[in-house]
Each structure stands twice: as structure tokens, then as C-alpha cells.
Amino acid sequence: MRDMSMTLDLTLTSLLSNCDRLQGVNMFSQKFIRHALLLSSRGKSGIRCRFRSTQAIAEKVTDGFVEDLRSIVGKANVSTAEAVRDQHGHDESYHETTLPDAVVFAQSVEHVSKVAKLCNDNVVPLIPFGSGTGLEGGINALKGGVCLDISQMKNVIEVNAEDFDCTVESGVTRGELNSYIRDTGLNFPVDPGADASVCGMCATSASGTNAVRYGTMRENVLNMEVVLADGTVLWTAGKNKRSRKTSAGYNLTNLFVGSEGTLGIITKATIRLYGIPEATLSAVVHFPSIQEAVDTTVQVMQCGVPIARIEFLDEAAIDAFNKYSKFDMKVAPSLFLEFHGSPSSVEEQKEVVEEIAKMNNGSNFKWATNADERNRLWKARHEIVYACTALVPGSKPYSTDVCVPISNLPAVIVQTKEMLKKENLVGPIVGHVGDGNFHIFFPVDHDHPEALTKIKAMSEKMSLLAMEMHGTCTGEHGIGMGKRELLEKEVGIEGLRAMQIVKNAFDPNQILNPGKIFPV
């Protein structure tokens, strides 16, 4: 295999006289180098930079390279069939498919390590594939290369019921984990709706409907086994460690949470578990206006009610929900609620929330006490993506994902609704409003590119509004390829530079999920 990469080992001062050598470096790196030069010329930085161009890498997946992959994982575990590559070249979002050159089905951490080393030695892109349910094009193979499907590593390694934690391999989904541990009386509550892999959820820092009570993946991962670009295997908190707290050095665990396959491949995760609540009660309540529904949410949170779920759906979302899941709910801005606890604590929470909702003109409370009713309600809520997609046959989902401090939520949602009206755009709004997180859902029909342009512009406006209101352009879906251009606006050039330095340190050859997170 020929190594076509061009290594530029440059000090900032030597760069000053070598600007023409930047031609082979990608646009972001050029921008980064120029910025570093600027700082350096002002005497602010003595950073030594090492960049590698990743041009023409996909051409390296030759027949010989594929044979090398087969010799690591076995013939049956490597595919170059178009249907398999196609299935691995897109997630569930609107982003158009971009195929990897080969798909490898790893069966063990040794496989993952050897495949990573082979790709690194040959500077071939490597894209981890969890279960493909992402919403920001995270698995699209933008520069071809190898898609590493780790979904077949399905062991639950251990369950420490007395410590409320467990360790799973990369292919275990949250649904599978919860079935496996049902008899222990414990569960893993973080629920993005889709039956995603737990390690994929670590990779995107997922959350969803229960995060308001139990936190996001960031708060629930104790340790991870990670394979680095060169094949090194490490545990982010030390091998076999699973304490609730640690102040030992840098927080590597949280560095890898949300890294979207760009820093390493997560092959095992040790996560927190929770007792299945003694009593659970769900409810739906409708409001005359969005403002009143969101004001209710803010007041519930400010009163300190330990609510387990508080989900907002506007009238357009309820309409889609009714049609797709055969409900007959009042078409009005609504809150879906859930309370967990002892019977008396659930009763107490219910009384407080009912009172607050009524003060905000909430009506038609419907309570779901039995498990079947509750499951039907939440299954339908989690299928809202498909309900909204069904509004435009042949469309794919485009979702915004902003998150703001809770006190700014009413203003942001109301302004968003006005912006939608002004732009003449139809987009149901749903959200995990207890966290200040919500989505506008746009069905995208690729036959109408002008509609996509308009949606993207609207999405950017919303992200900017959220940032202005002290929030983020993504509360839970990640940056992927959809939000790359927004990252600098959110974290600033200094934040972006620090992230690039981390990326370069862990992945100097830029093989891990290239083209993601960083602006092009």
C-alpha cells in the first residue's frame, strides 16, 4: 500500500515562510494554521503543529487492502457489496447517502484494534457504525474508506445490581439491555426513542425524553473501553473502574462522550442503572397557546418537581401524531407528562403539576395509569419522526435541535413559531422542554432542493437565536455533518482550535470519521 499522505511537520515560524506548502492541506486546517500564525506573530502561541493531508485516501481501499481486512476478521465479516455499503452509508436523516468502500463486521475488541491499526498505517478513513439511527449524517462515509460495524458485539459483560451499574459491549442496544436486566428490578432510562446502541449513544451524547430526571449520557457513563486510531486499547477511567466519582486527572470519559467517532471507537461502556420506580403515572394536557404550555413547563421545573418526562408537542405535531398512531387527541399545544416515585410522591407531584397547568389554562387532563396505555402513548411519541415524515410521502427527516436555559425557552419557542409563519414553512415542533431542548421537524423531499435551502436557512436562524439566548445549536443529536459550520459560532475560534488540537493529538492521520464535526 502506498502512503500518499503528505506530512507537514512545521513550526509556526517555519510556516511563515512556507505558506505555499499549505496547498495540500484541507480548508479547515489552512484556516487553523493561518489563525495560529496570526496568534504566533502576535507572540501569543508557541504551539508546534503537525498536519497531514488526507487527499486521495479512498483510492487506497484496493483489493489487497480488502484481503488484509479479511485476514483480520475472516472472509464472511468483510463486504464490498453495494447493498451493504449503501445500508451503511446513511443514517435516518435527510443527508444523502455517501458510501464507504468496504464494510467490516468486527466480532471483538482485538478485531477493532487490528482494523484500526491497518487503516492508520495506510491512512484509510475508518467510520464506526453503531446502529445507524443518528440524525446528523454521522456515519456517512464522506471520504470513502472502511465502515466498521460493531453492532454484532452483543455481550452484557457484567451487571452489578448492588452498585446500580453494568458494562456492555458496543452492539448492545438500550432495548436489549433493559430486557436483559428486567429481573433485577433495574433499568437504563436514557431514552432517545430509537433503539440505539448504548455505545452509539455515548458517541453522540444522546438523551431524549427521560433526561430531565435521569440526565443525558454525559451524566450516566462511568467508564469506556476505547480503541484509538493506532489500535491502542484504553479504558477512559482505568481498567475495571466504576466508582460514581473520580477526580483522577483529566476526564477522558467525557472527552469521548459526544466525540461522534472522531477520536476513537467505543467498544465497551460502563453505565449507571436506576431502580424501576414503584409507581409510574403518565398524563396528557392541552393548552390554548404555546406560551401557556411552555410557561407551565418552566414553572414545574422552577418548583423543583422531580418530573420524569415533560414533552411538548405543538398542534401540528399532535395532528401528525393522531393520524399516524391512531389517537384522537385535541389538536392543541400539549404536554405529555410522566411521574416516577413512591405512590405518595407520585400523587404529590401530580397535584402540584395539575395546579400549575390549570393556572395556565391547561385542560382535558387524561391520565394513563396502566402499563399498556403508557407504553402506547410513549411508543407513539417516539414515533413522531415517522408520523411527521408520513406528512410528505417520499420525504426524509430534517430536525433542528436547539437547547436553551429553561427561563429563555418560552421566548425562543414563541419567536420560532413566528419565524416559521413569516417564512411560510410548515414544521411541527416537539421537545424535551424540561431541559429547554426542542426540535422543529421538517420533512425534506430531495426532489425540491429549493425547499431544503429554505429549511437550512431557517435552521441556521434558529441556532443563532438559541446561541444568542445562551444556548446551543444541538442539545442531543450532535454536530455530524449537518451543523459543522455552526460550531465555531458556538464555541468561538479558541474553542474550535482547542478541539482541533485534541483531534490532531488522538488522530494525527485524520482517519477517524473524517469530515465530521469540524467545518469544511
Ligand SMILES: Cc1cc2c(cc1C)N(C[C@H](O)[C@H](O)[C@H](O)COP(=O)(O)OP(=O)(O)OC[C@H]1O[C@@H](n3cnc4c(N)ncnc43)[C@H](O)[C@@H]1O)c1[nH]c(=O)[nH]c(=O)c1N2
Ligand atoms: C426515531 C428517532 C428518534 C430519535 C433519534 C433517532 C431516531 C431514528 N435520535 C438519534 C439517535 O438515536 C442517537 O443519535 C443515537 O445515539 C445514535 O446511536 P447509534 O448507535 O444509532 O449511532 P449511529 O450508528 O447512528 O452513529 C452515530 C455517530 O456515532 C458514531 N458512533 C456510533 N457508535 C460508535 C462507537 N461505538 N464508537 C465510536 N463512535 C460511534 C458514528 O460514527 C456516528 O458519528 C435521538 N437522539 C437523542 O439524543 N434524542 C432523541 O430524542 C432522539 N430521537
Ligand SMILES: CC(C)CC(=O)C(=O)O
Ligand atoms: C427528528 C427528531 C424530532 C427526533 C427527536 O429527537 C425526538 O423525537 O425527540
Ligand SMILES: [Mn+2]
Ligand atoms: Mn429529541
